Amino acid sequence: MNHQSYFMKKALKLAKKGLFTTTANPRVGCVLVSRGKVVGKGYHKRVGEPHAEVFAIENADEYSGSATAFVTLEPCSHFGKNPPCADALIKAGVKKVIICNNDPNPLVAGNGVVKLKAAGIKVKTGYKSKHGKQLNIGFFHRMKYGLPYVRLKMAQSLDGRTAMQNGDSYWITGKNSRQDVQYWRARSHAILTGIETIISDDPRMTVRVGELPEKYKNLPNDFETYQPMRVVLDSKLRIADNAKITQSIGRCVVMTACEDSDKINFLKKQEVEVVQIPEKNNQLDLNAVLKWLGDQQINELLVETGATLAGSFIQQKLVDQLILYTAPVLMGSSARPLFEMNIEEMDNRLHIDNFKIKQMGKDWRLIADLKL
Numbered sequence: 001m002n003h004q005s006y007f008m009k010k011a012l013k014l015a016k017k018g019l020f021t022t023t024a025n026p027r028v029g030c031v032l033v034s035r036g037k038v039v040g041k042g043y044h045k046r047v048g049e050p051h052a053e054v055f056a057i058e059n060a061d062e063y064s065g066s067a068t069a070f071v072t073l074e075p076c077s078h079f080g081k082n083p084p085c086a087d088a089l090i091k092a093g094v095k096k097v098i099i100c101n102n103d104p105n106p107l108v109a110g111n112g113v114v115k116l117k118a119a120g121i122k123v124k125t126g127y128k129s130k131h132g133k134q135l136n137i138g139f140f141h142r143m144k145y146g147l148p149y150v151r152l153k154m155a156q157s158l159d160g161r162t163a164m165q166n167g168d169s170y171w172i173t174g175k176n177s178r179q180d181v182q183y184w185r186a187r188s189h190a191i192l193t194g195i196e197t198i199i200s201d202d203p204r205m206t207v208r209v210g211e212l213p214e215k216y217k218n219l220p221n222d223f224e225t226y227q228p229m230r231v232v233l234d235s236k237l238r239i240a241d242n243a244k245i246t247q248s249i250g251r252c253v254v255m256t257a258c259e260d261s262d263k264i265n266f267l268k269k270q271e272v273e274v275v276q277i278p279e280k281n282n283q284l285d286l287n288a289v290l291k292w293l294g295d296q297q298i299n300e301l302l303v304e305t306g307a308t309l310a311g312s313f314i315q316q317k318l319v320d321q322l323i324l325y326t327a328p329v330l331m332g333s334s335a336r337p338l339f340e341m342n343i344e345e346m347d348n349r350l351h352i353d354n355f356k357i358k359q360m361g362k363d364w365r366l367i368a369d370l371k372l
Contacts, residue, residue, distance in 0.1 A: 007033050007070045008100060008128050014043040014052070015072045015135055020186045020221040021046050024297035026103075026139040030056040032067040032094070039067055045220065051076065053085040057092045068096040072132050074103040074125070077111040086115040096122040100132035104143035138189070138299030141320070147294040148301040150318055152310060153184060154338055155325040161335035162307060176361035177325040181304075182211045184323060186221065188228050188302040190293055193245075194309040195234040204244045205230045205304065226250060229298065233277075233284050233309065237263045246272050255284055255292075283309075286318055311341040314350065314370065322352060324366045 014029030022028075022044055030052035032040035042055020050058075053075055060067065075085035075097070089097060097116055102125055103109060116123050133140055141149040155173045156162055162172070171178065185191055186207045193205060207223045227250030232239060237258040239246070246252050246267070253273045258264075264274045275292060277284045293301060303313060313319050343349060355368035 003036065004070075004098060004127065007031055007038070007068075008072075008098065010038065010041070011052075011070045011072050012100065012128065012131055012135065014041055015132075017043045017220055018045055019135075019216075020219055020223070023047055023189055024299065026073055026136045028052040028071065028073045030069060030071040032056050032060050032069055034067040046222075051085045054088050057088055060092075067092075067094055068098065069094045070098050072100040073136070074099050074101065074108055074110070075112040075116065076103065076105075076108050077115045084112075084115070086112045089116065090119040090121065094121060097124075098127050099123065099125045100127055101129050101136070101140075102126075104140050106143075136299075138301075142294055142297070142299050145294070147290045148190065148298040149320050150290070150301050150303060150313070151184060151188070151321045151323055152303045152313055152319045153181060153323045153325075154310060155327070156338045157327055157329045157331040157335070159330050159332070159335075160338050161331035162338055163336045164331065165334045165336065172329065172331075173325045173327045173363050174361040177327075177363045177365065179211050179213045180325075180360055180365060182208055183213055183216055184302055185228060186212060186216065186223070188300045190229040190231055190296075190298045190300075191302045191304060192231040192233065192289075193303070194305045195232060195236075195238050196306050196308065197304070198232055198234070198239055198243055198245060200306075202240075202244050203304075204248050206248050206250075228302075229253060229296070231255060231289075231293070233289065234258075235279060235284050237267075239267075241266065241270075246270055255289055257284060283312060286312060286316055290318060307337055307340040311339040314339060315341055317370075319370045322366070322368045322370055324368070325360070326364045326366070328362055 011029040011031045015027045018027040025044060025047050029043040031038050040056040040060025042052045042059055044052045053071060069089055075089055077084050077086045113123050138149040157172060191205045206227050209223050227248060229251040230245050231253045233255050235257045237256050237260050239254060253275055254267060255275045255277045257277060257279045267274050277288050352368035352370060355366055358365050
């Protein structure tokens with residue numbers, strides 16, 4: 001095996017330990033290698049805590065001064081909540097730095113590499129960059145567009161139905177699919193739904209650690225004290241006073257165009273944030289919703305909602321990735337459809353791209369990029 005490939009894979013594996021905990025920050029891993037052996041390793045855990053390079057240096061033995069650093073993201077060069085990691089590597093006497101991805105953050109954006117080279121350190125960039133970008137897809141997306149990376153999660157029967165005509169949808173998919181959904185929730189920084197889903201299902205929209213797939217249960221998490229932000233789009237403030245989504249730990253945000261001061265004050269007393277969003281075409285402006293979430297430093301957004309809102313997200317070209325679970329059942333033509341969308345002509349049909357299909361128990365999961 002290529003030695004550089006081997007050590008960068010170790011750094012990427014370390015970075016994945018922060019999958020559920022780094023929130024607004026990127027997931028970063030670092031290993032220090034001397035004479036063909038790992039002598040120090042670390043990963044970034046949480047916002048405000050030391051970065052991966054600092055942990056790797058602190059954990060290194062006496063060989064660190066002649067080491068090569070393998071780091072999954074360009075070392076920072078500015079003072080934020082922590083001192084510059086580039087300075088820490090220089091001070092440690094590292095001779096070479098191999099970087100997976102350049103940092104898209106304008107505060108870094110190549111300056112870390114410049115600082116390292118100016119100190120006489122050899123630098124190589126772009127090593128296994130696709131792997132690094134996939135791990136931090138939301139961070140890269142927000143740095144480029146100012147918006148979160150949007151995943152739309154849906155579940156359907158084989159004939160494309162999501163609920164019976166009376167609204168009953170419990171459960172279409174099996175245990176494996178539902179566990180997989182917990183993984184996507186856990187790595188997301190916000191989970192968004194619409195008021196119709198709240199009224200019909202009264203979900204909590206939280207991460208249930210005990211239901212995570214086995215391979216993710218041992219990853220560090222703070223879900224007993226932290227949950228992804230829950231966001232409800234509720235233009236007329238119809239949310240019930242005791243809705244379960246407002247009762248759990250963590251931030252709950254209700255976005256509305258309604259100015260009912262009594263209801264707003266009641267929600268605020270329940271520690272629910274109320275955000276005013278303008279309407280567009282008789283619904284909340286989804287672009288404004290995503291812009292607000294981007295300003296809140298939300299990297300990955302998971303949308304779990306009904307046919308109407310899901311259709312709006314797709315037709316307005318606001319979905320980056322579709323996650324679709326299909327159960328081997330038939331629910332009939334009177335059951336509710338997957339999406340509510342007005343497409344009258346064959347030439348106007350929408351295409352998905354780069355899709356992957358995986359069997360999950362008796363279900364199938366399709367993950368696709370939407371190039372609309």
